[in-house]
Amino acid sequence: MKIVVSVKQVPARDSVLRPNGPWVDESDLTYEMNEPDAYALEEALQLKEKIGGEVVVLTAGPQRAQSTIREALAKGADRAIHIELSNTGVVDAFGTAALLATAVKPERPDLILTGLQSDDMGYGQTGVIMAELLGYSHATIVMDVEPQAGAVRIKRELEDGWFQNITLPLPAVLTIQSGIKKLRYATLMGIKKSKTKEVKTISAADITAQTNRSIAAESIYVPQRSKESTILSGDTRQAVQQLVEKLRFEARVL
Amino acid sequence: MSILVVTEHRAGTWNRLSFEALAAAQKLAKELDVPVDAVAIGSGIDSLAAELTQYPIRTPIVIDDPVLSDYTPDAYAAALEQLIKAENPRIVVFPHTYQVRDFAPKLAARFLTSVVSDVVDLKSSPSGPVYVRQLFQGKLNADVHASGEPQFVSVQAGAFRAANRDATATNPVRKFPVQIDPATVRSKPEQPFREAQRSVDLGAADIIVAVGRGIKEKDNLPIVEELAQQLGAEIAASRPICDNGWLPMERQVGSSGQTVAPKIYFAIGISGAIQHLVGMKGSRTIVAINKDESAPIFEAADYGIVGDLFEIVPALTEEIRKTKA
Numbered sequence: 001m002k003i004v005v006s007v008k009q010v011p012a013r014d015s016v017l018r019p020n021g022p023w024v025d026e027s028d029l030t031y032e033m034n035e036p037d038a039y040a041l042e043e044a045l046q047l048k049e050k051i052g053g054e055v056v057v058l059t060a061g062p063q064r065a066q067s068t069i070r071e072a073l074a075k076g077a078d079r080a081i082h083i084e085l086s087n088t089g090v091v092d093a094f095g096t097a098a099l100l101a102t103a104v105k106p107e108r109p110d111l112i113l114t115g116l117q118s119d120d121m122g123y124g125q126t127g128v129i130m131a132e133l134l135g136y137s138h139a140t141i142v143m144d145v146e147p148q149a150g151a152v153r154i155k156r157e158l159e160d161g162w163f164q165n166i167t168l169p170l171p172a173v174l175t176i177q178s179g180i181k182k183l184r185y186a187t188l189m190g191i192k193k194s195k196t197k198e199v200k201t202i203s204a205a206d207i208t209a210q211t212n213r214s215i216a217a218e219s220i221y222v223p224q225r226s227k228e229s230t231i232l233s234g235d236t237r238q239a240v241q242q243l244v245e246k247l248r249f250e251a252r253v254l
Numbered sequence: 255m256s257i258l259v260v261t262e263h264r265a266g267t268w269n270r271l272s273f274e275a276l277a278a279a280q281k282l283a284k285e286l287d288v289p290v291d292a293v294a295i296g297s298g299i300d301s302l303a304a305e306l307t308q309y310p311i312r313t314p315i316v317i318d319d320p321v322l323s324d325y326t327p328d329a330y331a332a333a334l335e336q337l338i339k340a341e342n343p344r345i346v347v348f349p350h351t352y353q354v355r356d357f358a359p360k361l362a363a364r365f366l367t368s369v370v371s372d373v374v375d376l377k378s379s380p381s382g383p384v385y386v387r388q389l390f391q392g393k394l395n396a397d398v399h400a401s402g403e404p405q406f407v408s409v410q411a412g413a414f415r416a417a418n419r420d421a422t423a424t425n426p427v428r429k430f431p432v433q434i435d436p437a438t439v440r441s442k443p444e445q446p447f448r449e450a451q452r453s454v455d456l457g458a459a460d461i462i463v464a465v466g467r468g469i470k471e472k473d474n475l476p477i478v479e480e481l482a483q484q485l486g487a488e489i490a491a492s493r494p495i496c497d498n499g500w501l502p503m504e505r506q507v508g509s510s511g512q513t514v515a516p517k518i519y520f521a522i523g524i525s526g527a528i529q530h531l532v533g534m535k536g537s538r539t540i541v542a543i544n545k546d547e548s549a550p551i552f553e554a555a556d557y558g559i560v561g562d563l564f565e566i567v568p569a570l571t572e573e574i575r576k577t578k579a
């Protein structure tokens with residue numbers, strides 16, 4: 001089975017974010033693989049181990065995204081396609097999906113796995129739009145993938161602890177939920193091998209993708225708090241004393 | 255020219271977020287001076303759709319067809335595409351549910367755009383509505399502008415107060431027939447199911463001590479367990495803690511876990527992503543302990559301590575022990 005995994009590089013989870021116009025100041029951010037994408041990659045690698053085939057990593061991002069591509073290759077992906085795109089922070093979900101779909105189309109994969117959402121933009125849409133543009137079937141918030149002849153039977157998460165199994169024909173796009181499998185670490189051997197694996201670079205400007213009506217951020221900012229919350233100050237001892245007092249005499253819940 | 259609300263139901267009951275989406279739509283409608291229509295989709299849902307007549311909606315629309323009896327993205331997108339092409343709404347408003355996440359981007363793509371997803375507020379500008387959506391799991395907000403029409407917008411849970419019934423509403427339901435060839439519906443859904451029975455009912459707990467990724471390792475859990483024990487509280491967690499297997503799944507609070515409303519909810523080392531917040535926002539008193547003063551959990555908290563949980567939690571346990579003594 002030929003599996004493409006779309007992987008995005010995003011600012012590390014504990015980053016201090018400073019809004020700057022329509023995006024954040026990137027000058028001293030560190031980056032990591034978008035968390036659900038790490039699970040999508042893991043699912044792809046396990047499927048390959050089970051039934052054979054190839055795992056191709058697909059990324060749109062600036063030069064720095066190479067480190068995330070290398071990480072995926074070190075974990076066991078076979079090769080990568082890197083769409084060089086400097087301003088990922090301001091491209092909307094359709095724009096990204098159109099680039100990814102156009103680049104991946106000639107590969108004719110059986111399965112495309114994406115994360116269910118990016119930790120930075122949080123659109124939760126790129127995979128679904130790719131499926132539509134490619135004419136593939138799709139399912140979202142996927143917890144488990146069982147390959148069948150010409151199809152996959154997946155377990156999809158619903159709200160409130162409900163699940164549902166769905167069978168869909170290949171080719172298909174699945175958006176993968178975090179936490180489905182335990183993530184592997186790259187081995188030393190894997191890291192060594194990754195250096196010789198193919199990374200095909202395409203400039204976003206060279207891709208003729210479907211154009212769309214845009215959705216653009218005019219400004220981003222730290223939200224103002226609307227609820228009056230009491231932040232207890234002082235050293236640890238003072239803060240916890242005040243807290244216990246408030247819980248007993250103000251909220252009357254202790 | 256209208257605003258169209260796409261409602262959601264399961265097994266004959268409304269998803270209440272439908273009426274929050276309706277409230278957002280009413281706000282947009284007032285601003286743009288256009289009417290609000292709402293659509294219910296399914297098979298054999300006449301009586302459910304009839305309830306829409308009790309709300310302030312110009313035209314309650316029902317799309318009722320056997321091909322829509324089980325939700326599939328192919329059939330839903332096709333049905334709504336036909337409706338939208340016939341009605342030409344300026345804005346289509348959805349509740350941001352898992353089902354909407356599954357089909358709305360596909361539908362929007364057919365109109366060459368994506369969804370302004372997870373909207374928490376609305377503003378106006380001379381060039382049309384400005385949608386406020388969250389970035390970075392609620393740490394930042396963005397003011398977003400969408401070009402062209404129809405626009406597609408999904409509304410975050412809890413961001414708008416649900417619209418009420420209107421005793422004077424009388425507008426009758428209109429049926430909208432659709433043509434969908436069942437052969438174009440590719441996915442074959444099975445019946446939804448729940449995993450093994452839950453052995454804890456967090457919904458009944460008076461006090462809950464919930465722990466998140468700030469705890470760093472499983473071996474650190476005893477410090478929150480001691481606090482819980484001192485308070486006679488149940489232990490709960492954010493999703494990553496349960497994903498890691500540090501605590502059983504049944505202790506997960508949030509959109510894919512349990513919804514709780516205790517007298518006190520302690521959120522310890524939890525950032526406050528919306529999927530967690532929806533499961534605990536109804537708690538009477540919320541206490542947050544987090545080292546990041548800009549963590550979104552402080553927005554939901556009544557009381558907060560900014561600092562290192564590894565110092566604060568043991569001190570709090572000790573303080574409570576002293577108070578009880």
Ligand SMILES: Cc1cc2nc3c(=O)[nH]c(=O)nc-3n(C[C@H](O)[C@H](O)[C@H](O)COP(=O)(O)OP(=O)(O)OC[C@H]3O[C@@H](n4cnc5c(N)ncnc54)[C@H](O)[C@@H]3O)c2cc1C
Pocket residue numbers: 013116117141391465466467468469491492493494495506507508509510511512522523524525526527528529530533543544545546549561562563564
């Ligand atoms: C479809 C979907 C469904 C989901 N369902 C759920 C759900 O049901 N429940 C749920 O919880 N999540 C759910 N999530 C995940 C959710 O989006 C968040 O990723 C998750 O809630 C984050 O968990 P967290 O707050 O523990 O971790 P993080 O976001 O990593 O936050 C950790 C926090 O700990 C703080 N911290 C770190 N060290 C310390 C220290 N020493 N002292 C004090 N504070 C510290 C940090 O400042 C940070 O705020 C879902 C996501 C999706 C997309």
Ligand SMILES: Nc1ncnc2c1ncn2[C@@H]1O[C@H](COP(=O)(O)O)[C@@H](O)[C@H]1O
Pocket residue numbers: 006007008009034036037058059060061088093096100113114115116117118119121122123124125126127
């Ligand atoms: N620039 C990108 N490069 C590769 N994959 C991406 C990119 N943006 C989004 N994706 C994929 O689409 C998923 C959903 O992203 P989003 O729609 O932004 O929430 C992510 O988890 C990735 O798998």
